[in-house]
Amino acid sequence: MPFLRLQNQWCVAMSRARVWFLPKERVLDGLGVVLKNSGFFEMVKPRKRVGIKVHFGEAGNTNHIDPEYVRRVVITTTYFNLQPALIETTSLYRGRRQRASEHIKVAHEHGFVPERVLAPVEILDGEYGEKFYAVPVPNGRVAEAYLASGLRYYRYLINLAHFKGHFVVGYGGTLKNLAMGLAAKAGKLAMHSSSKPYVDKNKCVSCGTCVDYCPHDAIGFVEYVAKIGRSCTGCGGCVAVCPSGAIKLNWDEASESVQEKMADYCQAILAGRVAIHFNFVLKVTPNCDCYPQTEEPVIPDVGVFASLDPVACDQAALDRVGVEIRRLYPHLNYQVLLERAVELGLGKREYELVSL
Numbered sequence: 001m002p003f004l005r006l007q008n009q010w011c012v013a014m015s016r017a018r019v020w021f022l023p024k025e026r027v028l029d030g031l032g033v034v035l036k037n038s039g040f041f042e043m044v045k046p047r048k049r050v051g052i053k054v055h056f057g058e059a060g061n062t063n064h065i066d067p068e069y070v071r072r073v074v075i076t077t078t079y080f081n082l083q084p085a086l087i088e089t090t091s092l093y094r095g096r097r098q099r100a101s102e103h104i105k106v107a108h109e110h111g112f113v114p115e116r117v118l119a120p121v122e123i124l125d126g127e128y129g130e131k132f133y134a135v136p137v138p139n140g141r142v143a144e145a146y147l148a149s150g151l152r153y154y155r156y157l158i159n160l161a162h163f164k165g166h167f168v169v170g171y172g173g174t175l176k177n178l179a180m181g182l183a184a185k186a187g188k189l190a191m192h193s194s195s196k197p198y199v200d201k202n203k204c205v206s207c208g209t210c211v212d213y214c215p216h217d218a219i220g221f222v223e224y225v226a227k228i229g230r231s232c233t234g235c236g237g238c239v240a241v242c243p244s245g246a247i248k249l250n251w252d253e254a255s256e257s258v259q260e261k262m263a264d265y266c267q268a269i270l271a272g273r274v275a276i277h278f279n280f281v282l283k284v285t286p287n288c289d290c291y292p293q294t295e296e297p298v299i300p301d302v303g304v305f306a307s308l309d310p311v312a313c314d315q316a317a318l319d320r321v322g323v324e325i326r327r328l329y330p331h332l333n334y335q336v337l338l339e340r341a342v343e344l345g346l347g348k349r350e351y352e353l354v355s356l
């Protein structure tokens with residue numbers, strides 16, 4: 001089967017994308033089989049780094065992907081002589097994962113220790129999410145995407161997404177795991193908000209930490225309360241450093257707008273990279289793995305969908321369990337993300353399903 005170089009990634013030259021399906025009882029043994037048969041390793045060079053994008057779960061939430069599955073993926077990459085690392089970024093909201101050092105501790109507490117998964121954990125955007133680079137997005141809803149600086153060192157990606165519901169965009173799968181997961185804090189903020197952070201004057205204790213930290217000298221004091229000025233670039237770092245939680249974000253973007261921006265970020269992330277995507281439709285919960293509690297799944301476990309096409313990978317999962325997503329969030333139209341992703345040439349919604 002010939003391969004064509006398309007805008008963002010290699011695709012098999014056929015009218016429909018190929019999606020593999022692993023039923024739940026075959027996931028552990030099947031992950032390596034899918035990787036080997038997908039064509040992914042035919043597109044990578046030996047001895048190169050491969051970034052395995054995993055959400056390690058917020059502290060208190062153990063519904064993340066099982067480290068044993070990740071270990072199987074790691075073993076397969078080393079068999080093909082690659083250098084794997086589990087990659088992630090700092091979170092935008094307050095919590096232990098908002099700082100890289102604490103994020104790594106949470107990952108280790110959830111079982112993603114090198115002795116077990118056979119790969120290190122790397123947080124790609126610095127201790128406070130302050131390290132990023134800008135990538136232009138032609139014809140995008142955003143002019144440029146702010147990606148985690150460490151992503152520059154990864155041309156090859158294995159995207160391990162935990163499929164579940166999401167209260168802003170309806171569902172979180174392969175596309176969201178890329179967009180929100182590999183954007184730096186500034187990028188996450190740009191997707192979620194149309195405005196800059198602000199200071200809650202009732203919570204500010206005038207410690208000056210944010211003033212000292214701000215890389216753009218955008219924060220000063222007015223009557224002993226921190227105030228963010230016009231030179232703020234929206235990097236989001238001050239949210240992470242404030243010890244009293246006084247710096248807040250406006251989560252004010254509409255769902256459709258967030259989804260369109262997410263597609264733009266996917267385009268920026270996939271440009272010039274080779275990637276394969278896995279949707280783990282296991283432990284499907286109403287909220288994402290950033291939620292600080294372990295929720296009960298809303299449906300029985302299904303299995304894992306995998307594809308070189310991130311759009312088809314999400315579409316296949318939605319075709320199986322989308323009715324549950326619509327029941328959870330009837331007011332949200334999750335189709336916007338898929339439609340925009342197709343427009344940008346990220347993939348197809350038509351696919352052929354290959355069951356293993």
Ligand code: SF4
Nearest residue numbers: 204205207208210242
């Ligand atoms: S870090 Fe927080 S509490 Fe300290 S001055 Fe800034 S806003 Fe106020």
Ligand code: SF4
Nearest residue numbers: 214232233235236238
């Ligand atoms: S004030 Fe703006 S530029 Fe400064 S740290 Fe906060 S978000 Fe970044």
